[in-house]
Amino acid sequence: MGRYAIKTMDKLLEDFIKTHRIKEKDLIEELNDKAYISEFKKGEFLIKNNNYIKVLKIVLGGKVRVYQENQDREILIYHLKPMETCTLSLSACFEDCKSNVNAIAEEDGMVLNIPVRFVEQWSFKYESWHRFTINTFRESYSYLIENYSKLAFQPLKDRLLDYIIEKSNHNILNRSHAQLAKELGTTREVISRLLKKLEADKIVTLGQKSIKVL
Amino acid sequence: MGRYAIKTMDKLLEDFIKTHRIKEKDLIEELNDKAYISEFKKGEFLIKNNNYIKVLKIVLGGKVRVYQENQDREILIYHLKPMETCTLSLSACFEDCKSNVNAIAEEDGMVLNIPVRFVEQWSFKYESWHRFTINTFRESYSYLIENYSKLAFQPLKDRLLDYIIEKSNHNILNRSHAQLAKELGTTREVISRLLKKLEADKIVTLGQKSIKVL
DNA sequence: ATAAACCTGTGACAAAAGATACAAGTTGAT
DNA sequence: ATCAACTTGTATCTTTTGTCACAGGTTTAT
Known part of the structure; x- marks a missing residue:
């Protein structure tokens, strides 16, 4: 994955910070310090089934499909669009674990990567990060239940x-x-x-x- | 719902605190102060579709089925067994919301009730409560994804x-x-x-x- | 311009799941 | 002991979904 011009990167990170109403100066500094942005091309895998997840992925641009596979069939778990976070990689931040899904780019785009060890710390240290974490889980869970019951009925x-x-x-x-x-x-x-x-x-x-x- | 003898209640709350490795004295005090235990009988509804959720429900004994309904069909979301938390009522703690599931007792039992307004506060204030919250979401989410893909494939x-x-x-x-x-x-x-x-x-x-x- | 890769349509058949209807065994309360 | 409620079995038919096979149209890269 390549890197974008510093200017573009700064702009994207700013958008992310604004979208999630992150206020704490220390957190913004840590984000600038420890997160990095990378780009991906259509067809590229961001997460592969059975690989260890080492960074939280937050899509800044483009479109990513997260799905489970079974032989030659697949089923969508969710699509990630700009400013959306991969809930499964977030979950992995709280206990090192393997992915049981694939994530593939459907369009070129960019992703903010945050090494997992920070994500857990921040969720107790910074209130806005805490809110972000909980909201991500809540929304994903309720979206999944909705689709689960559609699938059943x-x-x-x-x-x-x-x-x-x-x-x-x-x-x-x-x-x-x-x-x-x-x-x-x-x-x-x-x-x-x-x-x-x-x-x-x-x-x-x-x-x-x-x-x-x- | 009736109340158990004080002695039994104390014992159950203690079990809960031990199970989730809750250490903070202040939190234990708050639990004693603000949570209450109630009993339920087989066949009783703990949560009804479309009702507002006002307390976090943690099953201390018995067995509860949480499911979605559709006309005359149902589908299980999860079973709650002793010491397990209803993830959907936990989720509701972070934003007042209506239930979209039913929870019915399959056996007589007891439940620890915590008014929603405390649950959110505690999750940022007490580290062990924070861990408990995140773990509940993580485990439920991964359990649901597993069943989602079974349902599909x-x-x-x-x-x-x-x-x-x-x-x-x-x-x-x-x-x-x-x-x-x-x-x-x-x-x-x-x-x-x-x-x-x-x-x-x-x-x-x-x-x-x-x-x-x- | 042409080939390769991708996309859509469709017929025929098989398998899985749902609906309806009815029969009969079991359990539990009074 | 008896009746009601619950539980299981099963035959028949329909609908839904999956599989295979093949034909032909469209797009893209070279």
Whole structure:
């Protein structure tokens, strides 16, 4: 991973500090001192299943998919977008542990890396870091429970439609059927079939790598 | 909910303090002061969907099922056994919020109640409470991810067998097919059918409300 | 311009899970 | 002892999801 120009890096770190309402001067100094920003390219792995996690990853730009794999199937755990923190690497900060997920870049971007040993200390030392930590857990946990119960109760057709709506911009989602299959934990043919049904029901229109919700 | 004899209550609170290695004298005093123990009977609801959560619930004895419901189906989120904390009520401590789950007693028992406003304060004020908080989130999150991916990838037959093994004592599980169906998010007939298959495969033997893993 | 890689559609079939309906055994309270 | 409530078994049918196989369109890099 390369490094960005100092100027860009400073700007990004500032954004992060502002987003999470970090006030403590000492903490800001420690962040400047101990964290570092690195860039990643589309397709690059940020975390690999079974590897030890050594740094907390906070995405500053780009988009990262965090998922579990099982043979040739996958299921999305969450997407990381700018200013979002990988909850699993945060969790690892409190006890050295191996990753049981993969994180792959879907777009080029940048990530703030904080070595795990600091993250735990800070969470008791600095109130804003404490709040950040707890909020990250809370939000991730509730997001996961929501998806857990969708997975248990909703037929795939409904989950697919919900997902398209959640991820779309201005009602349009540019994604291939194969990508959707990976995110939803199924196979490409099934997604193609369901999308055709949704199109027949006049709920969406389909194009190459593009789905429009009506 | 009734109250236990002072003697029993003291003993239980002591157990809790020991289990979570709480050392701070001030915190122990606050616990004695602000927390209270109540008992519950089998079948009683500790938390109801859509109600505001006002106290952190820590089970001291008995067994509690926390689940989500959807029409006539349910899915288990987790079971609480002695000394375990309801992660969802913990989460609610950091921002007043409604429950989106139910918690029902499967056996008579007791619960330590701590009003939410203290829980947040303590997590930054006392190191052992901070550790307790973080650990609760970490463990619950990782347990949930594990089950999420089982739900996504494993056929019900395998999930059922795994579940029976996880919950059994000395290879025996005393539970009706209907109860298992609720915990696994399916219907009774499906469980009966799968259990018969497992019996035919000589993996379990079946009796009235009793499944023995071979 | 052309090949390779990617993307979409679809038919046919298999397996898994859900729904409905009914029968019969077991347990527990009175 | 008897009835109600609970528990288990099972046959049939439908729906949903997964698998395999193949055809043809689109995009991208060289």
